[in-house]
Amino acid sequence: MKAYDGMYIDGAWRPAAGPDVIEVVNPADEQVIATVPAGTVEDVDAAVRAARAALPAWAATPPAERAARLATLRDVLTARRDEIAETVTAELGAPLKLSQTVHAGVPIAVAGSYAELAAAYAFEERTGNSTVLHEPVGVVGAITPWNYPLHQIVAKAAPALAAGCTVVVKPAEDTPLVARLFAEAVHEAGIPAGVFNLVTGLGPVAGQALAEHPGVDLVSFTGSTAVGRRIGALASGMVKRVALELGGKSANVILPSADLARAVNVGVANVMSNSGQTCSAWTRMLVHRDRYDEAVELAAAAAAKYGDRIGPLVNARQRERVRGYIEKGVAEGARLVAGGPDSPHARGYHVSPTVFADVTPEMTIAQEEIFGPVLSILRYEDEDDALRIANGTVYGLAGAVWAGDEAEAVAFARRMETGQVDINGGRFNPLAPFGGYKQSGVGRELGVHGLTEYLQTKSLQF
Numbered sequence: 001m002k003a004y005d006g007m008y009i010d011g012a013w014r015p016a017a018g019p020d021v022i023e024v025v026n027p028a029d030e031q032v033i034a035t036v037p038a039g040t041v042e043d044v045d046a047a048v049r050a051a052r053a054a055l056p057a058w059a060a061t062p063p064a065e066r067a068a069r070l071a072t073l074r075d076v077l078t079a080r081r082d083e084i085a086e087t088v089t090a091e092l093g094a095p096l097k098l099s100q101t102v103h104a105g106v107p108i109a110v111a112g113s114y115a116e117l118a119a120a121y122a123f124e125e126r127t128g129n130s131t132v133l134h135e136p137v138g139v140v141g142a143i144t145p146w147n148y149p150l151h152q153i154v155a156k157a158a159p160a161l162a163a164g165c166t167v168v169v170k171p172a173e174d175t176p177l178v179a180r181l182f183a184e185a186v187h188e189a190g191i192p193a194g195v196f197n198l199v200t201g202l203g204p205v206a207g208q209a210l211a212e213h214p215g216v217d218l219v220s221f222t223g224s225t226a227v228g229r230r231i232g233a234l235a236s237g238m239v240k241r242v243a244l245e246l247g248g249k250s251a252n253v254i255l256p257s258a259d260l261a262r263a264v265n266v267g268v269a270n271v272m273s274n275s276g277q278t279c280s281a282w283t284r285m286l287v288h289r290d291r292y293d294e295a296v297e298l299a300a301a302a303a304a305k306y307g308d309r310i311g312p313l314v315n316a317r318q319r320e321r322v323r324g325y326i327e328k329g330v331a332e333g334a335r336l337v338a339g340g341p342d343s344p345h346a347r348g349y350h351v352s353p354t355v356f357a358d359v360t361p362e363m364t365i366a367q368e369e370i371f372g373p374v375l376s377i378l379r380y381e382d383e384d385d386a387l388r389i390a391n392g393t394v395y396g397l398a399g400a401v402w403a404g405d406e407a408e409a410v411a412f413a414r415r416m417e418t419g420q421v422d423i424n425g426g427r428f429n430p431l432a433p434f435g436g437y438k439q440s441g442v443g444r445e446l447g448v449h450g451l452t453e454y455l456q457t458k459s460l461q462f
Contacts (some may be wrong), residue, residue, distance in 0.1 A: 002034045003447030007043050007200065008183035012194025017042035022173050022200065027093035027312040028348045036176045044168070044209040047197035051139045051166035052215050054194025058135045059164040066162055067118035073158075073189040074111040080185060081108065084150060087178045092149065093311040093348070094274060101276070103178075107154040109430050110446065117451055118162035133458040136164035137241060138217030140454060141210040143203070143231070145223045145315050147277040147371075153182055155445045156220045156243075157196060161221035163454035165218075168197045170210050174314050176200040176459075203227070209339070211235060218243065218454065222279075224369075225394075226440050232442075243443035243453050245279070245435055247369040248397030251390035252282035253412060255383070257292065257404030258424075264295050266425050267400070268302040268375060272353050274405035275310045276322075276373035279418070280398035281433075284359075284366060285377045286386050292379045296337055296357040299377060303338040303353040310373055312348040319349040322372030329356050329365040334376070361389050369395070383412065391417045396437030400425075418442075 003021070004012035016037035024034040037043075058066075077084065084107075085099035094103060122133045142156040153169055160167050171179035183198040199206050211219050212234045218241040221231050224245040235242045252270070254263045270282045287295040314321045323341040330336055339354030351372050359366050359376040366376050380386040390399065396418040403409035406423060413421040419436045432450035435441055443453050 001032055004036045004177075004180060007037060007039060007047065008180070008187070008196075008198040009043075009047045009185065010054075010197070011328070014046070016040070017046075022176065024091050024174070024177060025315065026090055027314055030347055030349070034120040034177060036180070039170070039199040039206040041205070041209040043199050043201065044170070044206055044213060047168045048139060048213050048215040050139070050194040050208070051195055053169050055136075055139060055166045057438055058166055058195045059193060060436070062120050063121065063123055063162075064166065067115050068117035069189060069191050070111060070158060070162060072187060073191065074108055074115055076185040076188045077108045077111060078432070080103070080181065084178060084181060087181055088149060088175070091175045091177050092146065092314060092342060094129050095263060095309070095311050098274065098311075098441065103148065103150060103324055106430065107150045109155050109391065110151065111158050113430050113447070114158040114386070114451065116401045117448060121162075121448065121451060122228060129462050131460045131462070133460065134452075134455045137454050137456050138165060139215055140148045140165045140167045141213065141216040141219045141220065142167055142169045143207050143210060143223070144169060144171050146174040147176035147274060147279070150178045152222050153179055155450065158222075159445075159450045160454045161195065162451055165454050166195050168199060168216070170199050170201060170206050170212060173200070173202055177451050194238035199333060208234070212238070214238065217241065220453070221238060223244070228441065243445070244441040245445060246397075246439060247395055247441070248281070248436065248440055249281045249284060249367065249369055249393045249395040250280055250282045250344050250398040250400070251286055251416070251420065252400040253286045253386050253402070254291075254295065255386075255401065255403040255408060256287070256288045257391045257408065258402035258406070260291055260295060261298055264298040264423070265302050268299050268306075268355070270400075271375045272303070272310050272373050274308045275313055275351075275383045277314065277371055279369070281368065282398070282400050284390075286308065286389055287377060289381060290378075296377055299355050299375060300337040303355045303375070306353040306373070307344070309351060312345070312350045313372060314349065316349055318371065322351050322370055322374065325365055325368070325370045326351075326354055326374060327425055329359070332363045332365070334359045334365060336362060339373070361392050365373060367393055387412070387415055394439040397435075397440035398422075
């Protein structure tokens, strides 16, 4: 076990203000692998002060130079890709292959995209007799989750830095090690002192202190809708901007003309990826009544193949939460066709890949975010019924539509109340905006839309 010291503040690792530490546990074997400091209000204050002091110079740095720093950061992350993957596997429990391709690969791509955007974006433009300036919003407080620990840091920090903002990150307490690695990469990339700062700690202490700090101009948070509401309330009292990427209960709509086997297999894979710990996972599969039984059989067979291919959940609390939802699904009358609350693993926070059939829209497992490897299959009568079910939750983060004719799928997708829809298995695009409708959040991440979240406008009239 390694005991890590200090917070990354003002370009250096500085001793924490308090003596408390957070234990980092490997979810696969339940062993403590490291400790990190538990940040205090004083640590957050020091980090915000450093960010404020660094803001004028970084905001005035030419965009081309900011772009060059981000390109160097991308290169440093690329060089440390294996270390990133191994770190995520140790603290999150993700299989190493997934850590290499997704947990390390995607953040590298996103960092590179913002290096290019910072160089190409028009931070000034003319309209009529005015010059419109796009200026950094200021100091950004970023509170990030554990399920994609490096990606969510990069998805906030990279556009904020590209915009000319300075940043304080409070990572999730379950996965702080890759966040420390990112701070090391920032330092190695030569990003000036105070421009990026890292404070590890607990949400109710360090997270709340960051959200309500008067020196923070924008709070960017990814996590549960309940916590997002709390952060929104704290920020609104200070008229502070927020970007909230929250929960999801995404619908995977398989229209009658679709290639059913492909749609079901890809849908099951989507839910099982990262052990179901993905806010945009297609956890509700909607199938026409005439093809329903075939879809259920295909899904059960597909899920059975994932028993030894997915990792554990992040901690014991999350495992018990997911087990509770599975038990509630059975109690409410859903039919268990694969998996269940038990796991064949003797150690680790595992839950078996689980599929429910005969799920109705009002059931708890069809309405609430489970955040585990649990798929609910719902029956619909016609397209209007499918749309009613797809739009029938408080969430609207992502979704999918499958049809034999692409135009048919697109027409349905246009009617869905959700921020992102994949058509017939469309590939992930790091330049496309990501974010939700309704209680799935406020604002967008990734691409140019993610950059503009960290900008404010000023007009000069001539």
